[in-house]
Amino acid sequence: MYLVANIDTEICAATSCKLCTQYCPEANTILYDNEAGQDKGFKYGAAYVAVDRCKGCAQCVWVCDNMAKHNAIKMEMIDQIGDTALTENVTYGEKTSHALLANPVRGQG
Amino acid sequence: MSLEYVKFTPGFGKFMPKEYRDMVEHGPFGKKVSVSQVGTFKEILEEHPMCAGCAMTLFIRLAIVAFPNPEDTITVGTAGCGRLAISQAAIPFVYGNYGDQNGVASGLTRGLRLRFGDRPKDVVVMAGDGGMADIGFAQTLHSWFRKEKFTTIMLDNEVYGNTGGQESGMTNRNQVLKMAPLGKKFEKMDMLGMAKVAGCAYVATVVPNNPRRVESVIKKAVLVAREIGPSYIQAYTSCNIEYAIPTDKVMEDAKTVETDRYKFSEYITDEAKEYLSQLYGYKEYLPKPAAAVEKQ
Ligand SMILES: Cc1ncc(C[n+]2csc(CCOP(=O)(O)OP(=O)(O)O)c2C)c(N)n1
Ligand code: SF4
Numbered sequence: 001m002y003l004v005a006n007i008d009t010e011i012c013a014a015t016s017c018k019l020c021t022q023y024c025p026e027a028n029t030i031l032y033d034n035e036a037g038q039d040k041g042f043k044y045g046a047a048y049v050a051v052d053r054c055k056g057c058a059q060c061v062w063v064c065d066n067m068a069k070h071n072a073i074k075m076e077m078i079d080q081i082g083d084t085a086l087t088e089n090v091t092y093g094e095k096t097s098h099a100l101l102a103n104p105v106r107g108q109g
Numbered sequence: 110m111s112l113e114y115v116k117f118t119p120g121f122g123k124f125m126p127k128e129y130r131d132m133v134e135h136g137p138f139g140k141k142v143s144v145s146q147v148g149t150f151k152e153i154l155e156e157h158p159m160c161a162g163c164a165m166t167l168f169i170r171l172a173i174v175a176f177p178n179p180e181d182t183i184t185v186g187t188a189g190c191g192r193l194a195i196s197q198a199a200i201p202f203v204y205g206n207y208g209d210q211n212g213v214a215s216g217l218t219r220g221l222r223l224r225f226g227d228r229p230k231d232v233v234v235m236a237g238d239g240g241m242a243d244i245g246f247a248q249t250l251h252s253w254f255r256k257e258k259f260t261t262i263m264l265d266n267e268v269y270g271n272t273g274g275q276e277s278g279m280t281n282r283n284q285v286l287k288m289a290p291l292g293k294k295f296e297k298m299d300m301l302g303m304a305k306v307a308g309c310a311y312v313a314t315v316v317p318n319n320p321r322r323v324e325s326v327i328k329k330a331v332l333v334a335r336e337i338g339p340s341y342i343q344a345y346t347s348c349n350i351e352y353a354i355p356t357d358k359v360m361e362d363a364k365t366v367e368t369d370r371y372k373f374s375e376y377i378t379d380e381a382k383e384y385l386s387q388l389y390g391y392k393e394y395l396p397k398p399a400a401a402v403e404k405q
Contacts, residue, residue, distance in 0.1 A: 021148035022320040023360060025167040027155065028128075032148030047148060057162025057356035066361070088127060092135035095149045 003075040004054040004104075005030070005061065006084065009046045011072035013037030016044035019068045020060040029053040030060060031085070034096040045096070050087045051078060051104050079105045112139050112180050115199065128155065132199055138180045144171055144324040153179055157197040159190055162356025164363055165264050165346035168317040169194045169235065172262065175327035176200075182231040182331075183221075185214040187245065189237035190271045190348075191264045208245030210234045211252040211261060218259045229335045232259035238279035239269045242298050246278070253307035253339045260334045261341045262327075263300065266348035274351040281370075286351060301343060305376055310338035312376040316345045318363035322373060332389055333381045345371040 007020070013036055024030040034045035049060075056075065064073040085099035115138045122130060131151040132138075142150055154173050159166045169191060176182045182200050186192040188207040196202045205213040214234045221230040241249050241263045249261065267284070269275040274287035278298040285292045304312045311333040313326040323344070330340035347354055347362055354362050367373070377385075382394035 018145065018148070022144055022171075023167065023318075025159075025161075025163055025170065027152040027170045027173075030148055034149070053156060055161035057359070059162050059167075059357060059359055062357045062360055090131075092131060092149070092151055095146065097149055 001077045001079050003056045003058075004051040004078050004081065005049045005056070005058065005073050006051075006076045006081055007047050007049055007060075008072045008074070009036050009048070010040060010042075011070060012046035013040070013042035013044070015068070015070055016042075016046065017068045017070065018047065019063050020073060021047050023063045023067075024060055025057065026053055026055060028087070031090060031097045031099070033098050035098065048085045048099060050085050050090060050099070051081065052086050052088075115180060136199070137174070142174065144174050144320045147174060153200060154194065154198045157194040159194050160350055162349055162359050163190070163346075164317055164349070164359050165191055165266055165270075166194055168264065168323060168344050168346045171317060171320050171323040172233075172235070172327050173198055173200070175324040176231065176233070177328050177331055178229070178231060181229065182233060183217065185210050185217065185232060185234045185236075185259075187236045187240045188271065189240050189264070189269075190266070191235050191237060195235055208240055208243075209248060210236045210240065210245055211257070212248040214259045214261075215252050215255065215257040218257055222258075231331050231335065233262065233331060234259065235262045235264055237270065237277075238263055238265045238267060239275075239277040242278040242300055250303060250307055253304060253309055253341070256308055256338045258334050258336070258338060260327075260330045261339065262330075263341070263343045264346045265343055266346050266351070267297070268348050268351045270348040270351055300341075301374070301376075304339075304341040308338065309341045309376075310334075310378045310381040311340035312343075312374075313341075314343045314345070314371060314374045316363050316367040316371050316373070318360050318367060319373070326375065329377075329385060329391075332385060333377070336388075337378070337381045337384050 021030045032047050036046035061073045083101035089100040135151045184195050185203045186195050187210045214232050218232045267280045276289040276293045280293045282296050283292045311330050315326050334340045385391040386394040
């Protein structure tokens with residue numbers, strides 16, 4: 001098993017800084033959902049990780065902890081992470097994206 | 110080489126992989142996108158085998174997002190790590206022999222101008238420091254002296270990364286590497302100085318720990334190369350493998366190196382300034398009002 005990045009939606013949606021999206025070395029990996037966190041009263045959305053593309057470098061963790069100082073990202077074992085975003089479940093909209101969550105090891109449902 | 114090539118052949122869309130459909134339907138082709146919007150559109154760069162956490166990968170990703178007209182752009186590369194990613198993007202990629210990149214790009218640029226005339230096609234070379242300052246040195250300099258109108262980007266990781274750590278002309282003096290166990294005996298080459306002497310119209314240094322700045326210099330370099338003359342960007346893109354930088358410290362290293370010896374610098378000729386301000390609305394290059402000039 002291996003580590004992938006996991007973003008805490010609530011901590012992220014509280015500031016919506018989008019820094020990690022710009023610093024991830026991989027394309028199409030840290031994505032952004034403008035509506036994430038709306039059910040909890042947050043307005044500007046949150047970042048999330050398509051874990052099948054994450055190479056586990058943890059650069060986003062450094063950026064979130066040290067540049068943004070939000071501590072919203074942790075590295076977690078892929079089989080411990082629970083339901084999360086995968087490329088196959090991502091849909092793009094008008095200036096946003098959204099993922100249906102699925103188990104990265106077992107697949108959908 | 111136009112918006113046509115990123116459309117589906119009628120009836121075939123449903124057979125294409127999801128990533129391809131996303132790119133056609135939600136990619137940046139024909140739109141204006143910026144680095145601050147990444148994560149909300151499908152990027153042109155796909156998965157590739159470059160190392161986890163490599164700063165060169167981040168730079169390439171940002172550069173491709175920043176291309177002003179990706180649908181009218183061709184990239185040229187050569188042996189070295191960067192081509193492993195640049196070739197995995199939905200932009201035509203030309204791969205020459207090691208070091209040939211600026212020669213290939215010269216012919217390509219001229220050919221495209223003959224073929225497409227007034228419709229600009231952007232040619233962007235991205236190659237390593239070894240490919241550009243050592244093996245391809247003559248071709249690089251000659252293309253600048255000939256004022257070939259394309260952009261040259263050096264992915265400067267200060268080592269031959271792809272072949273396991275030999276020193277390059279761009280390695281710093283005294284640096285010990287796996288294949289340079291006694292340390293390099295000579296100074297890092299001044300490619301920036303040479304680019305200016307050889308007549309580049311735009312020359313910049315940049316480090317990818319500032320994504321918006323990467324975006325800004327790429328846009329300017331590509332636009333200047335369309336009309337005015339050659340442009341050169343030298344980007345510090347550390348090799349975390351050969352320099353043993355833990356991947357979660359790659360941006361910390363980038364910040365330290367930027368403050369220490371890779372400061373942002375930009376050189377731009379008056380002609381290029383005038384062109385960018387007149388045609389593309391770059392206000393910072395508008396001539397200063399007489400009063401402001403007197404005060405200086
Ligand atoms: C003519 C020729 N000589 C040698 C090689 C072997 N080779 C492949 S990549 C490389 C070094 C690449 O170093 P650099 O250009 O600095 O790029 P990096 O991998 O560091 O990004 C070499 C020597 C080759 N492919 N062709
Ligand atoms: S060897 Fe170095 S430059 Fe090449 S992909 Fe790996 S970290 Fe990047």
